[in-house]
Amino acid sequence: MMMLLYYTKFDDVSRGKEKKMEIILPRLAERLKPLRKRFGRTQKDMAELLGVTERHYQKIEYGHINVSATTLILLADYFHVTTDYLLGREDTHDHH
Incomplete structure:
Protein backbone atom coordinates (compact mmCIF):
# COMPACT_ATOMS: atom_id res chain seq x y z
CA MET A 1 0.00 0.00 0.00
CA MET A 2 1.37 3.38 -1.02
CA MET A 3 0.98 6.28 1.35
CA LEU A 4 1.17 9.99 0.77
CA LEU A 5 3.45 11.74 3.16
CA TYR A 6 1.71 14.96 4.09
CA TYR A 7 2.60 16.86 7.23
CA THR A 8 -0.35 18.32 9.15
CA LYS A 9 -1.11 19.35 12.73
CA PHE A 10 -4.92 19.43 12.93
CA ASP A 11 -5.87 16.64 15.34
CA ASP A 12 -4.58 13.66 17.30
CA VAL A 13 -4.47 11.50 14.16
CA SER A 14 -2.43 14.14 12.35
CA ARG A 15 -0.05 14.41 15.28
CA GLY A 16 0.48 10.66 14.93
CA LYS A 17 1.34 11.21 11.29
CA GLU A 18 3.74 13.95 12.33
CA LYS A 19 5.62 11.48 14.54
CA LYS A 20 5.82 9.02 11.63
CA MET A 21 7.17 11.79 9.40
CA GLU A 22 9.99 12.39 11.88
CA ILE A 23 11.06 8.79 11.25
CA ILE A 24 10.32 8.43 7.52
CA LEU A 25 11.91 11.62 6.18
CA PRO A 26 15.36 10.97 7.66
CA ARG A 27 15.29 7.39 6.39
CA LEU A 28 14.33 8.52 2.90
CA ALA A 29 16.99 11.22 3.02
CA GLU A 30 19.73 8.86 4.23
CA ARG A 31 19.01 6.45 1.38
CA LEU A 32 18.74 8.91 -1.49
CA LYS A 33 22.26 10.34 -1.49
CA PRO A 34 24.10 6.98 -1.58
CA LEU A 35 21.80 5.77 -4.36
CA ARG A 36 22.28 8.97 -6.34
CA LYS A 37 26.06 8.70 -5.97
CA ARG A 38 26.05 5.00 -6.90
CA PHE A 39 24.25 5.92 -10.12
CA GLY A 40 26.70 8.76 -10.78
CA ARG A 41 24.02 11.46 -10.73
CA THR A 42 24.09 15.00 -9.40
CA GLN A 43 21.33 16.71 -7.48
CA LYS A 44 20.67 18.72 -10.64
CA ASP A 45 20.25 15.49 -12.63
CA MET A 46 17.73 14.20 -10.11
CA ALA A 47 15.84 17.48 -10.08
CA GLU A 48 15.50 17.32 -13.86
CA LEU A 49 14.31 13.71 -13.67
CA LEU A 50 11.62 14.66 -11.16
CA GLY A 51 10.69 17.92 -12.86
CA VAL A 52 11.54 20.06 -9.84
CA THR A 53 14.13 22.70 -9.07
CA GLU A 54 17.53 21.65 -7.79
CA ARG A 55 16.74 23.36 -4.48
CA LEU A 72 8.47 8.18 -4.38
CA ILE A 73 7.57 5.73 -7.16
CA LEU A 74 9.70 7.61 -9.71
CA LEU A 75 12.69 7.47 -7.38
CA ALA A 76 12.19 3.78 -6.60
CA ASP A 77 11.84 2.90 -10.28
CA TYR A 78 14.86 4.97 -11.28
CA PHE A 79 17.10 3.42 -8.63
CA HIS A 80 15.64 -0.09 -9.06
CA VAL A 81 14.61 -0.32 -5.41
CA THR A 82 11.29 -0.70 -3.65
CA THR A 83 9.38 2.19 -2.15
CA ASP A 84 9.54 0.32 1.16
CA TYR A 85 13.33 0.42 0.96
CA LEU A 86 13.30 4.18 0.36
CA LEU A 87 10.95 4.68 3.31
CA GLY A 88 13.09 2.56 5.61
CA ARG A 89 10.47 -0.17 5.94
CA GLU A 90 12.86 -2.84 4.65
CA ASP A 91 16.62 -3.14 4.61
CA THR A 92 17.21 -4.81 1.26
CA HIS A 93 17.24 -2.49 -1.72
CA ASP A 94 16.56 -5.08 -4.43
CA HIS A 95 13.30 -5.15 -6.33
CA HIS A 96 11.34 -8.33 -5.67
Whole structure:
Protein backbone atom coordinates (compact mmCIF):
# COMPACT_ATOMS: atom_id res chain seq x y z
CA MET A 1 0.00 0.00 0.00
CA MET A 2 1.37 3.38 -1.02
CA MET A 3 0.98 6.28 1.35
CA LEU A 4 1.17 9.99 0.77
CA LEU A 5 3.45 11.74 3.16
CA TYR A 6 1.71 14.96 4.09
CA TYR A 7 2.60 16.86 7.23
CA THR A 8 -0.35 18.32 9.15
CA LYS A 9 -1.11 19.35 12.73
CA PHE A 10 -4.92 19.43 12.93
CA ASP A 11 -5.87 16.64 15.34
CA ASP A 12 -4.58 13.66 17.30
CA VAL A 13 -4.47 11.50 14.16
CA SER A 14 -2.43 14.14 12.35
CA ARG A 15 -0.05 14.41 15.28
CA GLY A 16 0.48 10.66 14.93
CA LYS A 17 1.34 11.21 11.29
CA GLU A 18 3.74 13.95 12.33
CA LYS A 19 5.62 11.48 14.54
CA LYS A 20 5.82 9.02 11.63
CA MET A 21 7.17 11.79 9.40
CA GLU A 22 9.99 12.39 11.88
CA ILE A 23 11.06 8.79 11.25
CA ILE A 24 10.32 8.43 7.52
CA LEU A 25 11.91 11.62 6.18
CA PRO A 26 15.36 10.97 7.66
CA ARG A 27 15.29 7.39 6.39
CA LEU A 28 14.33 8.52 2.90
CA ALA A 29 16.99 11.22 3.02
CA GLU A 30 19.73 8.86 4.23
CA ARG A 31 19.01 6.45 1.38
CA LEU A 32 18.74 8.91 -1.49
CA LYS A 33 22.26 10.34 -1.49
CA PRO A 34 24.10 6.98 -1.58
CA LEU A 35 21.80 5.77 -4.36
CA ARG A 36 22.28 8.97 -6.34
CA LYS A 37 26.06 8.70 -5.97
CA ARG A 38 26.05 5.00 -6.90
CA PHE A 39 24.25 5.92 -10.12
CA GLY A 40 26.70 8.76 -10.78
CA ARG A 41 24.02 11.46 -10.73
CA THR A 42 24.09 15.00 -9.40
CA GLN A 43 21.33 16.71 -7.48
CA LYS A 44 20.67 18.72 -10.64
CA ASP A 45 20.25 15.49 -12.63
CA MET A 46 17.73 14.20 -10.11
CA ALA A 47 15.84 17.48 -10.08
CA GLU A 48 15.50 17.32 -13.86
CA LEU A 49 14.31 13.71 -13.67
CA LEU A 50 11.62 14.66 -11.16
CA GLY A 51 10.69 17.92 -12.86
CA VAL A 52 11.54 20.06 -9.84
CA THR A 53 14.13 22.70 -9.07
CA GLU A 54 17.53 21.65 -7.79
CA ARG A 55 16.74 23.36 -4.48
CA HIS A 56 13.51 21.36 -4.16
CA TYR A 57 15.40 18.12 -4.74
CA GLN A 58 18.02 19.15 -2.16
CA LYS A 59 15.25 19.63 0.39
CA ILE A 60 14.01 16.10 -0.35
CA GLU A 61 17.50 14.63 -0.06
CA TYR A 62 18.16 16.48 3.20
CA GLY A 63 14.84 15.31 4.66
CA HIS A 64 13.39 18.81 4.97
CA ILE A 65 10.27 18.19 2.89
CA ASN A 66 8.09 15.22 2.13
CA VAL A 67 7.39 13.64 -1.24
CA SER A 68 4.27 12.60 -3.07
CA ALA A 69 3.55 8.98 -3.85
CA THR A 70 4.31 9.73 -7.51
CA THR A 71 7.75 11.11 -6.67
CA LEU A 72 8.47 8.18 -4.38
CA ILE A 73 7.57 5.73 -7.16
CA LEU A 74 9.70 7.61 -9.71
CA LEU A 75 12.69 7.47 -7.38
CA ALA A 76 12.19 3.78 -6.60
CA ASP A 77 11.84 2.90 -10.28
CA TYR A 78 14.86 4.97 -11.28
CA PHE A 79 17.10 3.42 -8.63
CA HIS A 80 15.64 -0.09 -9.06
CA VAL A 81 14.61 -0.32 -5.41
CA THR A 82 11.29 -0.70 -3.65
CA THR A 83 9.38 2.19 -2.15
CA ASP A 84 9.54 0.32 1.16
CA TYR A 85 13.33 0.42 0.96
CA LEU A 86 13.30 4.18 0.36
CA LEU A 87 10.95 4.68 3.31
CA GLY A 88 13.09 2.56 5.61
CA ARG A 89 10.47 -0.17 5.94
CA GLU A 90 12.86 -2.84 4.65
CA ASP A 91 16.62 -3.14 4.61
CA THR A 92 17.21 -4.81 1.26
CA HIS A 93 17.24 -2.49 -1.72
CA ASP A 94 16.56 -5.08 -4.43
CA HIS A 95 13.30 -5.15 -6.33
CA HIS A 96 11.34 -8.33 -5.67
